[in-house]
Amino acid sequence: MTQIWNRLQDHRKAQGDRRIESLFDADRATDYRVQADGLTFDYSKTMIDADARNLLLDLVGPVAARRDAMFAGERINETEGRAVLHTALRNLSGSVTVDGQDVMPAVRDTHARMSDFARRVRDGGFSGQGGRITDVVNIGIGGSDLGPAMAVLALAPFHDGPRTHFVSNVDGADIADTLKGLDPATTLVIVASKTFTTIETMTNAQTARDWMAKAVADPGAQFVALSSAKGKAAEFGIDEARVFGFEDWVGGRYSVWGPIGLSLMLAVGPDAFDEFLAGGAAMDAHFRTAEPAQNLAVMLALTGIWHHQICGYPTRAVLPYDNRLMRLPAYLQQLEMESNGKRVAMDGSDLPVVSGPVVWGEPGTNGQHAFYQLIHQGTMPVPCEFILAARGHEADLAHHHILLAANCLAQSEALMRGRSLDEARALMADKGLTGAELERQARHRVFPGNRPSTTLLIDQLTPFTLGQIVALYEHRVFVEGVILGINSFDQWGVELGKELALQVEPLLKGEDAPGHDASTEALAALIRGMRG
Numbered sequence: 001m002t003q004i005w006n007r008l009q010d011h012r013k014a015q016g017d018r019r020i021e022s023l024f025d026a027d028r029a030t031d032y033r034v035q036a037d038g039l040t041f042d043y044s045k046t047m048i049d050a051d052a053r054n055l056l057l058d059l060v061g062p063v064a065a066r067r068d069a070m071f072a073g074e075r076i077n078e079t080e081g082r083a084v085l086h087t088a089l090r091n092l093s094g095s096v097t098v099d100g101q102d103v104m105p106a107v108r109d110t111h112a113r114m115s116d117f118a119r120r121v122r123d124g125g126f127s128g129q130g131g132r133i134t135d136v137v138n139i140g141i142g143g144s145d146l147g148p149a150m151a152v153l154a155l156a157p158f159h160d161g162p163r164t165h166f167v168s169n170v171d172g173a174d175i176a177d178t179l180k181g182l183d184p185a186t187t188l189v190i191v192a193s194k195t196f197t198t199i200e201t202m203t204n205a206q207t208a209r210d211w212m213a214k215a216v217a218d219p220g221a222q223f224v225a226l227s228s229a230k231g232k233a234a235e236f237g238i239d240e241a242r243v244f245g246f247e248d249w250v251g252g253r254y255s256v257w258g259p260i261g262l263s264l265m266l267a268v269g270p271d272a273f274d275e276f277l278a279g280g281a282a283m284d285a286h287f288r289t290a291e292p293a294q295n296l297a298v299m300l301a302l303t304g305i306w307h308h309q310i311c312g313y314p315t316r317a318v319l320p321y322d323n324r325l326m327r328l329p330a331y332l333q334q335l336e337m338e339s340n341g342k343r344v345a346m347d348g349s350d351l352p353v354v355s356g357p358v359v360w361g362e363p364g365t366n367g368q369h370a371f372y373q374l375i376h377q378g379t380m381p382v383p384c385e386f387i388l389a390a391r392g393h394e395a396d397l398a399h400h401h402i403l404l405a406a407n408c409l410a411q412s413e414a415l416m417r418g419r420s421l422d423e424a425r426a427l428m429a430d431k432g433l434t435g436a437e438l439e440r441q442a443r444h445r446v447f448p449g450n451r452p453s454t455t456l457l458i459d460q461l462t463p464f465t466l467g468q469i470v471a472l473y474e475h476r477v478f479v480e481g482v483i484l485g486i487n488s489f490d491q492w493g494v495e496l497g498k499e500l501a502l503q504v505e506p507l508l509k510g511e512d513a514p515g516h517d518a519s520t521e522a523l524a525a526l527i528r529g530m531r532g
């Protein structure tokens, strides 16, 4: 493996200042793309050439065995001793055994219970103490929030159920702003927490319960729990008929496919939710069977590795040209950074290369008028991952969609092509400038270009294609993780801050709390003073 990394680095150096455009021959636009199940991933506007691609493909040796182990239910999350089977949640007709036991009957049973409950809420068979459920509030954080919050927004054209709200932050502002204007008697509260111990979620759940208790006789009757800790949900006072459980082999950031997706199911209905699952399952089938060079997840992963580990670009921008995918970058931040932001390999040794990149982004075209300046003219290239649907949902606004798509393609073209000093000089000469002033002004108008981007093109954003996209990114993270030797399924890095928060709390209350550094003590004293 080290040898391949070295050869890739050498190859990158040998490319020198060669330009992406110079790689284009008659076939590159179709050779450097993968098409499967209606999706196209175009990576031709990158510096990946034939040699780079071959070397990158040499990295995927260990992926197939690890992938098969994951789908077979082996405990590939070795630091937590768990299987990794979120894929089982979307392959309902399958059969998977963990420790000799088929896990699918329970998965199917929970899915059927969720679907039945969602139907009853949507048709009024289950109602609140003041009548039909009008609003659903999902209380959860991290993986118990980002997936359904992202997907509900993405699938707005299919949303025909109750209004859906999401509360995640322990900042009381979040729940206060959300509950304001809602009628407790017609609101359903979902407490979504895999562990049912997360302090933010438990604090918000209690606040929601107090709010509900002021208005209805039986507040618990309008609560639902989604958790793998069923006992704790019962302790909170939620009837087991409204507890939808899942096993510890579903990681938080991979959990939208099961009970954690209930708010999505309530919004779009069980049939559309099943379409979402079917999209994910189709991507699983593709990932398991397509050759590496024709495998969407593998090539997306290798492009990421090329840009981050080989070219050394520290971040990657995800830029959906689709307003309804506005929460996808936030969703992918957790998926990618919590999965592959690790400094040691599975065996505890230091990673031989850097770990995963910073992932960020905003929908186009908004970002163009905010941070694209840096992307085009800053000193550090930012690989851009554009996502675009060929068709929007607003048939009467097709001209908007053409403009949207034109902007997306124009940005990737501009990033690659840039504008030379001579072109900038000609522009300034046209404006009547001459001499030193022409030169000075021209330099500000140069775009270096040669900046890499990829485009993921889909037909239209639907439950099915959203399922494909989310599963594609999951498998991309998986492939990158296997190549780096990382355990993509634990998240020890979030623990220390949580532990210290518990120790800082007494400091803010003015109680005895030894062991803090001078800066933390001084800031806490200031806060205490301001609070009076």
Ligand SMILES: O=P(O)(O)OC[C@H]1O[C@H](O)[C@H](O)[C@@H](O)[C@@H]1O
Binding pocket: 141, 142, 143, 144, 192, 193, 194, 195, 196, 197, 198, 201, 252, 253, 338, 491, 494
């Ligand atoms: O679902 P929960 O158990 O409440 O966890 C919510 C989130 O908090 C944790 O700190 C992890 O970093 C996330 O991976 C998880 O999704």
